[in-house]
Amino acid sequence: xxxxxxxxxxxxxxxxxxxxxxxxxxxxxxxxxxxxxxxxxxxxxxxxxxxxxxxxxxxxxxxxxxxxxxxxxxxxxxxxxxxxxxxxxxxxxxxxxxxxxxxxxxxxxx
Amino acid sequence: xxxxxxxxxxxxxxxxxxxxxxxxxxxxxxxxxxxxxxxxxxxxxxxxxxxxxxxxxxxxxxxxxxxxxxxxxxxxxxxxxxxxxxxxxxxxxxxxxxxxxxxxxxxxxxxxxxxxxxxx
Numbered sequence: 288x289x290x291x292x293x294x295x296x297x298x299x300x301x302x303x304x305x306x307x308x309x310x311x312x313x314x315x316x317x318x319x320x321x322x323x324x325x326x327x328x329x330x331x332x333x334x335x336x337x338x339x340x341x342x343x344x345x346x347x348x349x350x351x352x353x354x355x356x357x358x359x360x361x362x363x364x365x366x367x368x369x370x371x372x373x374x375x376x377x378x379x380x381x382x383x384x385x386x387x388x389x390x391x392x393x394x395x396x397x
Numbered sequence: 398x399x400x401x402x403x404x405x406x407x408x409x410x411x412x413x414x415x416x417x418x419x420x421x422x423x424x425x426x427x428x429x430x431x432x433x434x435x436x437x438x439x440x441x442x443x444x445x446x447x448x449x450x451x452x453x454x455x456x457x458x459x460x461x462x463x464x465x466x467x468x469x470x471x472x473x474x475x476x477x478x479x480x481x482x483x484x485x486x487x488x489x490x491x492x493x494x495x496x497x498x499x500x501x502x503x504x505x506x507x508x509x510x511x512x513x514x515x516x517x
Contacts, residue, residue, distance in 0.1 A: 288458075290441070323503035325442075332492060332510055333442065338503035376442050380502040384449060385456060386432075391441035 291316065291377055291389035298395040304365040307392045309377035310358060315387055317358035321380035324353055324362045327391075328373045336375075337362060364394070372396045399423045401493050401508035408514045414481040417511045419493030421474040430496040431476045432504070433467060437489040445478070445491075450498055483515045 292310040299305040309316065309324075316322055320340045325333035335344055337353035340360060350371075352363045360379070364371055377389040404418040421429065432447025446457035446467055455467050466479045476493055493508040 319502070321502040325504070327442075332507040333494075333504070334507075335503060335505060338497075338505075339501040342501070344505075378504065384451065385458070386444050386496070386502070386504075388434075388442045388444060 288315070288381055288383060288385060288387045291379060291387055293375075293377060293389040293392045295390070296393045296395065298397055299364075299367045300397045301367050301369065303367050304363060305367060305394065307362045307364075307375055307377075307394070309360040309362070309379075309389045311360075311379055311387070312358055314383075315358075315379040315381040316355065316360050318382050319380050320355065322353065322355055322360040323378045324351075324360075325376045325378070326371075326373045327376065333376060367396055369396050399429070399495060399506040401495070401506055403491075403493060403508040403511045406512040406514070408516065409483050411484055411515055411517055413483050413515075414479055415483060415513050416477055416479040417491050417493075417513070419476040419478075419508050421476070426469050426471050426474045426476060430498050431467075431469065432494050432496055433465075433478045434492045434494055434504075435489040436492070436510075437486070440489075447496065480513075483513075485515050487513065488515045489513060 322340045324337040327333045340355045341353040350365045375392045400422045402420045433445040468477045490510040494504045495506045497505040
């Protein structure tokens with residue numbers, strides 16, 4: 288199972304919005320509405336931000352939102368804040384009954 | 398609330414094996430689908446394997462098959478991941494993480510990570 292494709296890096300200024308894409312295939316992202324997104328700060332474990340494409344767990348800011356179209360999922364962060372600077376990973380369930388991660392995207396808040 | 402507490406950092410020589418533990422509290426291990434994910438220095442997250450509740454079996458990523466064994470001790474609610482024939486490329490932080498599968502599919506709880514360093 289090949290990793291999902293994410294941009295290596297994105298950047299934005301405080302207050303702006305950014306979008307991170309996550310491209311897979313008809314065997315993973317396109318097959319199910321089981322895409323999730325994680326935020327990881329240096330030296331920390333990943334934290335769940337979005338699951339099932341667009342659902343936010345309790346306690347996650349509504350500045351984070353998710354969507355999907357075909358084989359590509361997206362994470363949008365609005366009203367960028369300095370603490371949003373982190374690595375972001377997408378994951379999808381696959382037709383092999385296993386999860387697959389994206390390669391990760393480093394977000395820089397300028 | 399599930400808590401996952403992992404064993405401490407390890408230093409191993411090439412060719413050796415390492416066994417990392419993950420102690421569960423807040424739930425029993427039998428209620429969870431436990432998986433293992435690793436992250437090499439400066440690299441992304443990589444799924445290694447875990448328990449498939451639909452089949453009732455442990456499934457491994459093809460990359461690690463034959464070299465990894467994941468077990469569970471339900472009497473102590475502790476999961477284990479053993480990786481053998483270690484090489485320098487196995488230097489990484491190893492995480493245990495649970496997958497929520499009953500309502501959706503996602504990693505909901507993570508351990509703090511265990512650094513395994515492979516060096517001669």
